[in-house]
Amino acid sequence: MSDPASNSTTTSEPRATIKRSRRWSTVWIVPFVALALGAWLVWEHYRSLGPLVYVRFETADSIVSGKTDVRARSVSIGMVEAVTLAKDLQSVIVAIRMQPDSEELLREGSRFWVVKPRISAADVSGLGTIITGAYIELDPGDGREDVHHFDGLEKPPITSSSVPGLRLVLEADNPGSLNVGSPIYYKGFEVGRVEQRSFDIKSRRTNFDIFIGDPYAELVHEGTAFWNSSGVDISAGADGFRVRTPSFQAMLSGGATFAVPPGAVVGKEATNGTVFTLFPDEEATRKATFVADRRCLLFFDQSVRGLQNDAPVEFRGIPLGRVVDISFDYAPTGEKRVPVLIEVDPSVLRNPSQKAANEKIDLAEAVSQGLRAKLGTASLLTGALYIDIDFVEDAPPATMGKVGEYEVFPTHSSGLVQLEAKVNAILTKIEALPIEDTLNKFGDTAESLTATTTDARAALAEINKLLSREETQNLTAELDATLNQVRASVSSLGPSGAIQGDLHRTLDELRAALRAFKTLSNTIDDKPNSLIFGRDNKGGDPVPRSRR
Amino acid sequence: MTPEPNPSPSPISAASQGLASCHVCGKVSPVTVGHCPRCDTPLHLRKPQSLERTWAFLIAAVILYIPANTMPIMTVQGIGGAEKNTILSGVVRFWEMKSYPVAIVIFTASVLIPLLKVIALVWLCLAARGRSQTAPRSLSRLYHITELLGRWSMVDVFVVAILVCLVQLGAIMTITPGPAALCFSAVVILTMFSAMSFDPRLIWDRHHEKPNPSSSLPSLPTNE
Ligand SMILES: [Zn+2]
Secondary structure, X not given: OHHHHHHHHHOOOOOOOOOOOOOOOHXXXXXXXXXXXXXXXXXXXXXXXXXXXXXXXXXXXOOOOOOOEEXXXXXXXEEEEEEEEOOOOOOEEEEEEEOOOOHHHOEOOOEEEEEOOEEOOXXXXXXXXXXXXXXXXXXXXXXXXXXXXXXXXXXXXOOOOOOOEEEEEEEEOOOOOOOOOOEEEEOOEEEEEEEEEEEEOOOOEEEEEEEEEHHHHOOOEOOOEEEEOOOOEEEEEOOEEEEEOOOHHHHHHOOEEEEOOOOOOOOOEOOOOOEEEEEOOHHHHHXXXXXXXXXXXXXXXXXXXXXXXXXXXXXXXXXXEEEEEEOHHHOOOOOXXXXXXXXXXXXXXXXXXXXXXXXXXXXXXXXXXXXEEEEEEOOOOOOOEEEEXXXXXXXXXXXXXXXXXXXXXXXXXXXXXXXXXXXXXXXXXHHHOOHHHHHHHHHHHHHHHHHHHHHHHHHHHHHHHHHHOHHHHHHHHHHHHHHHXXXXXXXXXXOOOHHHHHHHHHHHHHHHHXXXXXHHHHHHHHOOOHHHHOOOOOOOOOXXXXXX | OOOOOOOOOOOOOOHHHOEEEOOOOOOEEEHHHOEOOOOOOEOOOOOXXXXXXXXXXXXXXXXXXXXXXXXXXEEEEEOOEXXXXXXXXXXXXXXXXXXXXXXXXXXXXXXXXXXXXXXHHXXXXXXXXXXXXXXXXXXXXXXXXXXXXXXXXXXXXXXXXXXXXXXXXXXXXXEEEOHHHHHHHHHHHHHHHHXXXXXXXXXXXXXXXXXXXXXXXXXXXXXX
């Protein structure tokens, strides 16, 4: 390199001085552009990634990182980036990379669940995911706060919270075939669905979360009753047999119907979360339009055989409540009477104006006036008992006490005790009868009867005496002889007897003579001249009879 | 370049004679003429700003090499969701699928060759500045290899381009290029520019400078 340089300097030729005043060549722009381009690409890449969301699921079944996407109303809005076990190893954390500008979807109340093929009697869903693979559905919440950690749902909610409508809870002792997805009917029209079914261990009842679509939500009032309308309902009543069948689907998968029972107070429109009782059938709603919210304890000093749980509690035939339990658990120590726990709704006895005013029925007041609980026989065949609450005349004064948390309602003995009273009444009547006189008269009669008997016996003895005499016995032989003679005379008089034969003959002859005489007299009557001219002359001149 | 070029102590270079070869037609003319008498191209003894340009392109290539390897090169939108692949994840995927040859080819063409090219160019640049004791002939061979291989590292870009064009099956499968594809092609192009900008004669200039003790103007080549 020194050679050309020395050469150029040694040769004293005029040579342009090389000036490189620019310290930085323009070519250095290239790395800066590359840097800017690279930085922009990286920034753009990470900006386009969108927010990262963590959702906790029980299991990562059918969730694959990099494959399972997240959708909201079938629009893909994100992708599962990683699936990791939670620290407590009890769940999995699914990291989801949302698409940019999807912050709005990640609000408080947003719900995530896995959509995969689910097939049950009531519901067939997510069949498309058999081919495309499962995906995670996001139902955006309406909260204000941005949230990036969620707990995913294990089962899909049937209606998303964004759908307007009414969400209620039904409590049922016997849920029947009602299940998730079962329809809710109003006058046969499907207006909602059962969304969730759970069992409450405390109350031992099944709870159903149901959803009523928006236009129909206003049909549900506080006085509305829900009943299970699945299956065929056959009821026998005073008006004969009735068979009610719901829709075919309800028969298969169950269903519930609601209406305001006749006579019930409609009340205000129901709000979200209101709890209703699910009755087993429509008949039950009519009988039980009450809310049995008052629990009372009854103590019976007689056998409660035949009384069962759920046996009715009635006031003069009007259903008031039911028997909840029969158990000595409720009895204080030393109590020998049988404790029966009932729940009643005394408000049934209010009239509508009282209901409107929400006046309370004062049970204590009624008790002081003689209201008592008795055991009544509901069925003579089965011996089933019910509890009859009624005013009892001449009841010993009583008040409502308290045992534990329950009020104690005074009872009135019935059954055997009543029977005793009836027997007493019968005995009293018997006592009032004039039995003594009757007996006295009976005695007189007996005496005279004895006298008569003695007389009769004496007479008989004399008869015997008479019979045993010889003359009496000979008399019999003479009587025999006489009788024989009489029989002989009589037989001669009989039809085959000789006397009767003669008599017959004489009579015949007499009869023939009379007949001839009668003919003669008739002829003379008709034609007096026949004695002269003969009988055969008719018309014309009478001609003397000639010889024929 | 045959057996021993060194024994003669004073091989005369064209530059030492003040002669420069035309960059376009190759005609050798005195550099003082300024322009090639045949094609009127400006005459230089060496490529102007050779090392500076080489460095600049090289640095740009290195910068873009990072996103080219870390960002997805293509997105495969198919049944069961979208899948984003970086070059390395693709290599790993093929390796896991036991397609070792494919994995090796992709790794070599897309990762190894650009990397080696960059290293080789850095080495050459340093050698041109006299920071390396490597024999100029080895360096010269390295330069030839670098130029030769550099063109083949476009493989990935071609693959992506072809896939994007061919695989458009609508709902079933769609392939879209990722940001890494752009970076990657930029890396390839920049390394090619870098290799082109390098004047291999600088290696020899340095080599001839060493035996000659009279280094009166060592700064001249760097200026040019
Ligand atoms: Zn020329």
